[in-house]
Amino acid sequence: MSRRSPRLIALVALVSLAGAGGTLHTLRTQDGISSAAKDARSATGVAKLEAFDLVWTNVERKGTHLVFTERVSASAGTVRPARTGALAGSSVFSYVWPVSLDPATAGFEGKSGTLALAATAHPDFDDTPKYDENGDGDAANDGDLWHSHWVVLVPDDACGTGALKVRDIPPGTTPRLPATWPGLPLFIDSPGYDPEITSDFVRVRVPLKELGFPEAFRFDGVTAALKVNASVHDPLLCVADVFDVASGNLSLPGTVR
Numbered sequence: 001m002s003r004r005s006p007r008l009i010a011l012v013a014l015v016s017l018a019g020a021g022g023t024l025h026t027l028r029t030q031d032g033i034s035s036a037a038k039d040a041r042s043a044t045g046v047a048k049l050e051a052f053d054l055v056w057t058n059v060e061r062k063g064t065h066l067v068f069t070e071r072v073s074a075s076a077g078t079v080r081p082a083r084t085g086a087l088a089g090s091s092v093f094s095y096v097w098p099v100s101l102d103p104a105t106a107g108f109e110g111k112s113g114t115l116a117l118a119a120t121a122h123p124d125f126d127d128t129p130k131y132d133e134n135g136d137g138d139a140a141n142d143g144d145l146w147h148s149h150w151v152v153l154v155p156d157d158a159c160g161t162g163a164l165k166v167r168d169i170p171p172g173t174t175p176r177l178p179a180t181w182p183g184l185p186l187f188i189d190s191p192g193y194d195p196e197i198t199s200d201f202v203r204v205r206v207p208l209k210e211l212g213f214p215e216a217f218r219f220d221g222v223t224a225a226l227k228v229n230a231s232v233h234d235p236l237l238c239v240a241d242v243f244d245v246a247s248g249n250l251s252l253p254g255t256v257r
């Protein structure tokens with residue numbers, strides 16, 4: 001089997017790493033996506049790309065939750081966009097898990113694009129109006145802390161040939177949206193799952209009941225920068241700089257059973 005050998009080799013490598021005192025928390029790697037180290041790239045000159053260099057991506061059921069994990073080369077979560085002082089043209093850095101589940105699973109209009117869970121940081125705006133992540137009494141100043149989103153991604157050549165964006169909500173339309181939609185004209189949800197970030201892991205735990213206990217589905221891993229439109233209109237939030245893709249081709253090869 002052409003796909004089995006690389007996975008077995010990766011498993012052996014991961015077991016050796018763990019034995020050598022690495023930071024692996026699990027050996028359950030059969031279902032995860034092992035990906036090359038030091039292959040992260042940036043079109044816009046982001047420094048310290050090891051923080052976005054995916055080496056292992058996994059989604060698995062654990063008790064009452066789905067656990068989304070991305071392991072990177074080093075320094076997970078340490079690199080965030082520079083503050084610009086303005087929403088227009090500002091950047092969003094992200095760890096993303098695209099999944100094969102219909103967007104309706106997370107409360108969006110059905111068949112509206114590719115559903116993805118994301119951990120993001122963006123110091124120039126807050127999109128978690130229901131949460132005060134830094135606990136200072138102001139729910140509108142937490143964007144610089146890593147926080148979670150569900151988004152629906154669709155291609156839009158206005159973002160660059162073949163590039164993706166977070167789906168816009170055109171004025172006058174009323175698509176189905178999740179209860180914790182933050183009020184932006186985007187297919188975006190702010191569900192309030194606190195990402196857990198360790199030295200080289202980013203992990204988000206999602207209660208299975210909030211997704212209606214989904215059946216088997218597929219997943220991939222992506223790290224990327226998104227950019228808010230310079231004139232703050234459609235397309236409002238483009239994927240501007242893909243750093244790494246776990247599968248290399250966004251084929252969603254991982255499986256949650």
Ligand SMILES: [Ca+2]
Binds near residue numbers: 053054055
């Ligand atoms: Ca990589």
Ligand SMILES: [Ca+2]
Binds near residue numbers: 129
């Ligand atoms: Ca907030």
Ligand SMILES: [Ca+2]
Binds near residue numbers: 135138139140142
């Ligand atoms: Ca706050």
